[in-house]
Amino acid sequence: MRLAFLLQDLQLSGGVGVVVQHARALATTHGHDVTLVLTHAQEQEPWEFEGLAHLHVEGLAEARAQHFDIAISTWWETTFSLFELQADRYASFVQSLEDRFYSYGAPERNLSALTQGLPVAVITEARWIVDTLAQLRPQTPVRFVRNGIDKDVFASPRTLDVRRDGPLRIVVEGNPDVWFKGVREAVRAVGHMTEPRHLTVVTGAPSTFESSVPDAVVGPLSQRELARLYADSDVVLKHSRVEGMYGPPLEGFHMGATVVTTPVTGHEEYVEHGWNGLVVDWDDERGTARQLDLLARDRRLLHFLRTNALATARSWPSWEQAGTFMAAALAAIQRAPAPVADGARQLLADARVELELHRGHILERDTLRRYARVAALVRRLPGAQRLLGARRHPLARRLLRPLRPLARRVLR
Amino acid sequence: MPDWQERITRETAPAIRVEHELRYAAAAPLVHASAAWADLGCGTGLAAAAGLGTPYAGTALLVDADEAAVEQACALVAAQTVAPLVADLTDSADLKRVRTQLLAAAPEGRRCVTCFEVIEHLATFAPLVELLVELAEQDDTSVVASVPNDAFWALENPHHMTAWGEGAVEELRSLLPADHVLAQQVALQGSALARGDDEREEVASVRIAGGVPTHYLLAFGPDAAMLATAPRVAQADLAEQRRWERQRESDLAYAEARIRELEASSSPAAPATDDGGDPT
Numbered sequence: 001m002r003l004a005f006l007l008q009d010l011q012l013s014g015g016v017g018v019v020v021q022h023a024r025a026l027a028t029t030h031g032h033d034v035t036l037v038l039t040h041a042q043e044q045e046p047w048e049f050e051g052l053a054h055l056h057v058e059g060l061a062e063a064r065a066q067h068f069d070i071a072i073s074t075w076w077e078t079t080f081s082l083f084e085l086q087a088d089r090y091a092s093f094v095q096s097l098e099d100r101f102y103s104y105g106a107p108e109r110n111l112s113a114l115t116q117g118l119p120v121a122v123i124t125e126a127r128w129i130v131d132t133l134a135q136l137r138p139q140t141p142v143r144f145v146r147n148g149i150d151k152d153v154f155a156s157p158r159t160l161d162v163r164r165d166g167p168l169r170i171v172v173e174g175n176p177d178v179w180f181k182g183v184r185e186a187v188r189a190v191g192h193m194t195e196p197r198h199l200t201v202v203t204g205a206p207s208t209f210e211s212s213v214p215d216a217v218v219g220p221l222s223q224r225e226l227a228r229l230y231a232d233s234d235v236v237l238k239h240s241r242v243e244g245m246y247g248p249p250l251e252g253f254h255m256g257a258t259v260v261t262t263p264v265t266g267h268e269e270y271v272e273h274g275w276n277g278l279v280v281d282w283d284d285e286r287g288t289a290r291q292l293d294l295l296a297r298d299r300r301l302l303h304f305l306r307t308n309a310l311a312t313a314r315s316w317p318s319w320e321q322a323g324t325f326m327a328a329a330l331a332a333i334q335r336a337p338a339p340v341a342d343g344a345r346q347l348l349a350d351a352r353v354e355l356e357l358h359r360g361h362i363l364e365r366d367t368l369r370r371y372a373r374v375a376a377l378v379r380r381l382p383g384a385q386r387l388l389g390a391r392r393h394p395l396a397r398r399l400l401r402p403l404r405p406l407a408r409r410v411l412r
Numbered sequence: 413m414p415d416w417q418e419r420i421t422r423e424t425a426p427a428i429r430v431e432h433e434l435r436y437a438a439a440a441p442l443v444h445a446s447a448a449w450a451d452l453g454c455g456t457g458l459a460a461a462a463g464l465g466t467p468y469a470g471t472a473l474l475v476d477a478d479e480a481a482v483e484q485a486c487a488l489v490a491a492q493t494v495a496p497l498v499a500d501l502t503d504s505a506d507l508k509r510v511r512t513q514l515l516a517a518a519p520e521g522r523r524c525v526t527c528f529e530v531i532e533h534l535a536t537f538a539p540l541v542e543l544l545v546e547l548a549e550q551d552d553t554s555v556v557a558s559v560p561n562d563a564f565w566a567l568e569n570p571h572h573m574t575a576w577g578e579g580a581v582e583e584l585r586s587l588l589p590a591d592h593v594l595a596q597q598v599a600l601q602g603s604a605l606a607r608g609d610d611e612r613e614e615v616a617s618v619r620i621a622g623g624v625p626t627h628y629l630l631a632f633g634p635d636a637a638m639l640a641t642a643p644r645v646a647q648a649d650l651a652e653q654r655r656w657e658r659q660r661e662s663d664l665a666y667a668e669a670r671i672r673e674l675e676a677s678s679s680p681a682a683p684a685t686d687d688g689g690d691p692t
Binding site: 029030127130141142143144145146269270311312314315316317318321324325327328329331332335 | 536537538541542545546562563564566567568574575577579580582583584585586587590
């Protein structure tokens with residue numbers, strides 16, 4: 001099969017890494033011809049993902065000239081370019097319900113939700129997404145393909161070392177500036193601990209992270225470096241609010257680390273409270289600290305959780321197995337009749353225009369809000385009300401007219 | 413000690429034999445309702461012969477990668493016509509042969525395919541799953557397949573190429589026709605009283621509730637709803653089981669000693685010690 005996966009870029013991110021892994025398995029194990037189509041102009045050098053050598057990487061302009069058996073969007077904004085490609089079938093690889101990444105009122109929120117209703121075949125990596133889409137789109141079959149784990153990189157130890165003493169070694173990973181990753185909350189929770197601990201924060205931008213709590217702030221790390229860090233750690237701490245398949249704790253499991261996590265979407269697939277990890281409440285930093293203190297004190301419990309975390313990892317599929325399910329899902333999509341997609345391309349073009357207009361309105365609103373703040377300050381100045389009343393006098397209006405452009409500029 | 417025996421033979425532990433027989437017994441109504449039946453990964457045919465009960469009145473296509481196993485199965489499975497087929501179920505050309513022979517065996521009538529404990533042994537199962545779904549959707553064929561629940565015990569079976577459990581089954585289900593039937597095979601334990609050496613038939617009642625399955629059975633196609641769910645119980649032959657386990661333990665100890673001997677003799681600088689360790 002000739003397959004096209006649409007990506008915005010090839011920068012380091014979990015979602016892009018997943019697509020590259022699937023694409024590599026489809027090309028190397030299943031003999032498909034796979035192209036990664038980059039929908040945006042690339043301003044940075046791509047991250048050196050392993051496996052890119054087996055794939056074609058093209059821009060949208062080159063890809064438009066070709067014909068594919070299946071074209072697959074991998075992020076809601078890439079759906080705008082999906083129907084620009086010539087393909088027998090169109091599909092979406094849904095890695096999260098992406099409207100949740102945006103705050104209320106953000107123009108992207110409604111539009112990303114709208115793309116979930118496109119007349120395309122759907123593959124997703126998490127069961128909670130399968131269940132949600134089944135309710136939203138009961139007529140559309142959703143193929144379920146879990147992400148694999150690179151078992152060579154996250155190579156599990158044969159036996160687990162018992163760690164009876166030393167500080168509890170904790171890892172928090174994620175971008176601190178992305179609100180739903182909860183990195184700052186996790187770090188604050190560690191700050192509330194009373195038992196000895198060692199905290200490492202892994203982030204792509206360590207220079208921008210300021211907190212006195214972590215003992216080390218590192219990153220960006222390659223997958224192999226991350227695996228080594230997990231192997232030296234006892235606990236992966238996650239305070240995420242939105243996750244798709246929720247890979248990082250599972251990578252930690254492979255290296256013998258347990259997890260303390262919020263009940264974020266995706267955790268239910270493999271985290272079992274009291275068995276292979278601990279699940280803590282939302283917005284409960286002190287409660288999280290108490291759970292971490294418990295693990296620091298009760299090394300028997302820590303070893304029990306780490307043992308079961310490692311066992312959970314052993315039964316998780318490799319990328320080779322995940323690639324086989326992806327190959328089977330794509331074969332099923334090719335075999336099934338194509339959904340009627342007439343008008344989808346136009347719909348997306350209209351929606352994109354609407355998005356840009358909406359963004360313009362938001363920008364205008366924010367500008368006006370600044371004006372309003374300045375005006376409110378001016379009104380509170382002594383004598384301002386009298387002065388504002390006086391400006392309505394015809395003579396004052398004539399005298400002030402030449403100053404209006406200057407006033408606008410100052411307010412801006 | 414884990415049991416990695418993957419072929420069912422007369423020496424296989426009774427509990428495992430019963431597990432295999434039950435799957436064939438579950439599929440028996442579908443098989444007997446078909447004019448042609450293909451057993452993919454038939455092995456020695458022992459479980460099929462025991463599980464199907466009465467002789468099969470149609471054409472049985474017995475498929476396995478191991479020629480000797482297929483020959484044995486042909487001798488054991490009682491059917492009006494038995495057709496052997498040695499095939500690699502990861503190979504598209506071989507899968508095409510399976511399909512062609514099955515359709516030719518019953519051009520008009522219903523067909524059935526059983527595929528028990530096969531998928532996890534394949535390096536790639538995508539072509540096989542595609543064939544099974546095509547047969548069910550286009551060729552009036554019912555399919556009954558099974559996969560193990562290795563994930564529960566985190567078993568790393570050296571013979572299994574892929575890891576199966578509840579999550580993987582959900583992935584597989586998302587590829588099957590929407591009206592497929594899922595059954596969970598659960599383990600039973602029990603005991604009985606014998607008086608003297610008289611052989612007698614006893615009927616026991618057992619309450620089956622949800623629980624951790626040992627295996628998952630999936631049926632799809634026109635007769636999927638006919639999947640039987642009656643349990644199957646056999647008396648454990650403890651004498652045979654003890655003999656088999658002790659044989660394995662002693663074989664293992666013997667093989668380990670032999671390896672130590674060979675390692676010592678192949679290392680010119682280090683004379684062998686009793687425990688095979690470093691002589692210093």
